[in-house]
Amino acid sequence: MSSSEPAILAENLAKSYRRTQAVVDVSLRVDTGETMGILGTNGAGKTTTVEMIAGLRGPDRGRVRVLGLDPRRDRARLRQVLGVQLQDAYLHHNLRVTELLDLYRSFYPAPGSTAELLDLVELTDQRRTIFEQLSGGQKQRLSIALALAGRPRVVILDELTTGLDPAARRRMWGTIEQLKADGVTILLVSHAMEEVERLCDRVAVIDAGRILALDTPTGLVARVGTESLDDAFVALTGKDLEVTA
Numbered sequence: 001m002s003s004s005e006p007a008i009l010a011e012n013l014a015k016s017y018r019r020t021q022a023v024v025d026v027s028l029r030v031d032t033g034e035t036m037g038i039l040g041t042n043g044a045g046k047t048t049t050v051e052m053i054a055g056l057r058g059p060d061r062g063r064v065r066v067l068g069l070d071p072r073r074d075r076a077r078l079r080q081v082l083g084v085q086l087q088d089a090y091l092h093h094n095l096r097v098t099e100l101l102d103l104y105r106s107f108y109p110a111p112g113s114t115a116e117l118l119d120l121v122e123l124t125d126q127r128r129t130i131f132e133q134l135s136g137g138q139k140q141r142l143s144i145a146l147a148l149a150g151r152p153r154v155v156i157l158d159e160l161t162t163g164l165d166p167a168a169r170r171r172m173w174g175t176i177e178q179l180k181a182d183g184v185t186i187l188l189v190s191h192a193m194e195e196v197e198r199l200c201d202r203v204a205v206i207d208a209g210r211i212l213a214l215d216t217p218t219g220l221v222a223r224v225g226t227e228s229l230d231d232a233f234v235a236l237t238g239k240d241l242e243v244t245a
């Protein structure tokens with residue numbers, strides 16, 4: 001990867017499921033060390049976009065590079081440096097928390113320690129618990145620890161704090177701020193304005209499979225001429241995010 005190449009490059013991505021055109025045309029460049037937010041209502045095409053960037057879905061059209069690698073062709077190499085947390089994690093439901101962490105750690109050459117990962121997402125007390133007996137918020141936190149198991153340089157987080165209580169949400173933001181300080185590149189799908197404003201260097205507003213605007217949170221507000229990012233989102237999409245979140 002040349003130094004001028006972004007950590008994530010997506011060019012003119014498109015993806016349909018039968019009659020639904022989930023992603024019509026999405027292009028994104030995320031620089032190394034940058035945190036990019038993707039904001040949109042339910043069904044806007046956010047998950048489909050990040051699944052294509054992660055190599056989990058092949059685009060109908062367009063091109064993706066992550067750290068210079070093609071996510072589908074260079075899957076094995078990319079797995080060493082990319083961490084992905086998705087909404088519906090496909091996990092072995094009868095494994096214990098530490099067993100799942102150790103399974104994921106075994107995929108990587110230089111993983112984080114189990115104790116460190118448990119501590120990061122505050123699951124040390126639940127380390128012997130079977131996955132399906134965890135609460136929704138605990139499962140969510142475990143999926144984040146699994147995404148970080150290999151000490152990735154690029155992380156994709158889909159709805160990081162959905163289902164977490166306010167205190168857990170704030171602690172998770174602290175974890176992400178630590179990753180940012182370590183220079184990790186982050187792509188963060190979110191429904192939460194406060195989260196995006198606090199964590200994201202830039203944000204892409206996506207609706208009906210297209211990017212409507214892409215700027216810093218303050219730049220978006222200034223450009224649209226509203227008081228808040230919330231209002232800017234409504235002005236851009238004609239939809240209220242809180243109602244659909």
Ligand SMILES: Nc1ncnc2c1ncn2[C@@H]1O[C@H](COP(=O)(O)OP(=O)(O)OP(=O)(O)O)[C@@H](O)[C@H]1O
Nearest residue numbers: 017020021022040041042043044045046047048049
């Ligand atoms: N596997 C699938 N098969 C058929 N249609 C799908 C599939 N996955 C998503 N879709 C449709 O594609 C569109 C975009 O979905 P996507 O999950 O990418 O949106 P999203 O922005 O992530 O939404 P949410 O906030 O609800 O997670 C929606 O209309 C959805 O119903």
